Every structure is written in structure tokens, then in C-alpha cells.
Amino acid sequence: MCKTVAAQAACSKDQHITWQEGAVRREAKERVLQQRGCVIWFTGLSGSGKSTVACTLEHALFNRGVLTTLLDGDNIRHGLNCNLGFCEEDRAENIRRVGEVTKLFVDTGIIALASFISPYKVDRDRVRARLGPRDFIEVYLKVPLEVCEARDAKGLYKLARAGKIKGFTGIDDPYEGPENPEITLEATDAAGRPVCPETMARTILNYLESHGYVRTAMANNAVKGPARAIAD
Numbered sequence: 616m617c618k619t620v621a622a623q624a625a626c627s628k629d630q631h632i633t634w635q636e637g638a639v640r641r642e643a644k645e646r647v648l649q650q651r652g653c654v655i656w657f658t659g660l661s662g663s664g665k666s667t668v669a670c671t672l673e674h675a676l677f678n679r680g681v682l683t684t685l686l687d688g689d690n691i692r693h694g695l696n697c698n699l700g701f702c703e704e705d706r707a708e709n710i711r712r713v714g715e716v717t718k719l720f721v722d723t724g725i726i727a728l729a730s731f732i733s734p735y736k737v738d739r740d741r742v743r744a745r746l747g748p749r750d751f752i753e754v755y756l757k758v759p760l761e762v763c764e765a766r767d768a769k770g771l772y773k774l775a776r777a778g779k780i781k782g783f784t785g786i787d788d789p790y791e792g793p794e795n796p797e798i799t800l801e802a803t804d805a806a807g808r809p810v811c812p813e814t815m816a817r818t819i820l821n822y823l824e825s826h827g828y829v830r831t832a833m834a835n836n837a838v839k840g841p842a843r844a845i846a847d
């Protein structure tokens with residue numbers, strides 16, 4: 616049965632609560648970190664490569680002295696969201712909570728990498744609206760179901776096909792791909808050659824550099840030489 620908590624989680628406008636401003640502004644934190652906070656939101660089917668590309672990107676960013684955090688669906692469901700299942704309402708609440716957590720990181724100037732199937736467009740768009748246009752970078756792992764199912768790294772597709780997992784995304788539950796993601800990553804290039812996770816991470820890194828979220832490698836070497844050496 617669906618364990619929805621979305622109803623209880625709806626924010627009450629009637630409570631006597633007042634917003635408390637902090638003494639240190641986000642911009643000041645970003646100046647210290649020499650980066651701009653944002654969330655890189657990976658969406659795609661199970662097995663599309665979200666976690667792999669997020670991990671590869673985080674490693675590359677760390678090597679440049681960029682402060683990041685990694686939020687992964689499987690991991691978050693072990694703790695913060697362990698009371699949520701996979702019905703539509705629980706998935707919505709999962710994404711809402713993660714969106715709020717990423718906002719806390721972004722407001723601290725940190726780059727949050729969020730890797731969630733997030734199958735419903737409305738849930739992703741709600742996070743986008745909550746964060747604001749420059750703070751939300753949607754990365755669509757546009758990998759066909761056949762490819763994800765052939766990979767079946769965790770054996771979940773096999774279980775879903777056998778009817779042992781109900782409501783599995785792509786099998787008997789929907790996945791709504793984004794219409795205008797900032798970045799789309801496909802399993803093969805225009806010539807049909809496979810694209811490795813490192814190349815995908817590089818594409819995102821190029822975006823972050825060209826849009827001013829992180830310094831270019833050259834500027835970074837000049838300013839953050841020692842940090843880079845430690846990370847390497």
C-alpha cells in the first residue's frame with residue numbers, strides 16, 4: 616500500500632513562523648569558495664547512468680577544488696526518505712524533500728549533484744521553480760529502456776518483468792522525459808559510438824565553466840594551485 620505522507624508534509628500557511636535571515640550572505644560564501652552554488656539534477660530511467668556520471672563529475676570537480684555534495688536516490692531512501700515508497704505521491708514527496716535539501720546546499724554556495732529517477736515532470740519543475748532559473752541545471756540521461764534493461768546492474772528489471780517488483784519505472788510505471796533540459800546526454804553519439812561516463816561528465820563540466828559556476832581549469836590552476844595538488 617502507498618505510504619504517502621505528502622498530505623501531512625504540505626506547508627501550513629497558518630503557523631506562527633517568521634523567516635530568520637542569516638548574518639552571512641550566500642554571495643559572501645560563494646566568494647570564499649570561488650564558485651557559484653547550483654543543483655545539477657540528473658533524471659533518467661533506472662540504469663541510465665545517473666549515479667555513475669554524477670560520481671565521475673563529482674570527482675572531477677573535487678580535483679579542481681570545487682566543493683560539492685552528492686545526493687543519490689538509493690542512499691537518500693536509506694535515511695531521510697526511508698518512510699517513502701514508489702507510488703506517485705511518495706515519489707513526489709521524495710523529490711520535494713530532496714529539492715529542499717539541495718536548496719540549503721545551493722544557498723551555501725555548494726554545487727549539489729542530485730541523482731533521482733524523478734519520473735514526473737511536475738515534481739522536477741516544482742524544484743526548478745523553488746530554486747530559481749540559474750540555480751537548477753537539469754541533466755537528462757536520455758537512454759532507451761532497452762539499453763537500461765540490458766545493463767540491469769541491480770537485477771531490478773528482471774524482477775520487475777517477473778512481476779516481483781510492482782510499479783517499476785519504465786515497465787509498469789511512467790517516466791516523463793524533460794522537454795527543455797539544460798543538458799541531454801545520450802548513450803551513443805551521432806555516429807552511433809558509445810559515449811563513456813567521463814565524456815558525459817566533461818560535457819557538464821564545460822557547461823559549468825562556460826556559465827560561470829566554476830572557474831576554468833586555467834584560472835583555477837593560477838588561483839587554487841595548492842588545493843588542486845592535494846586533491847590529485
Ligand SMILES: Nc1ncnc2c1ncn2[C@@H]1O[C@H](COP(=O)(O)OS(=O)(=O)O)[C@@H](OP(=O)(O)O)[C@H]1O
Nearest residue numbers: 661662688689701706709731732733734782783784
Ligand atoms: N518501483 C521502483 N521504480 C524505480 N526504482 C526503484 C523501484 N523500486 C526500487 N527502486 C530503486 O530505487 C531507486 C530510485 O529511487 P529514486 O528516489 O531515484 O526514485 S524516484 O525519483 O522517487 O522515482 C532506483 O535506483 P536507480 O537504479 O539508481 O535509479 C532503484 O534502485
Ligand SMILES: Nc1ncnc2c1ncn2[C@@H]1O[C@H](COP(=O)(O)OP(=O)(O)O)[C@@H](O)[C@H]1O
Nearest residue numbers: 660661662663664665666667766768810811812
Ligand atoms: N555512459 C555509460 N556507458 C556504458 N555503461 C554505463 C554508462 N554509464 C553508466 N553505465 C553502467 O550502467 C549501469 C547503471 O549505471 P548507474 O549509474 O547505476 O545508473 P542509474 O544511477 O541511473 O541507475 C552501471 O553498470 C554502469 O557502470
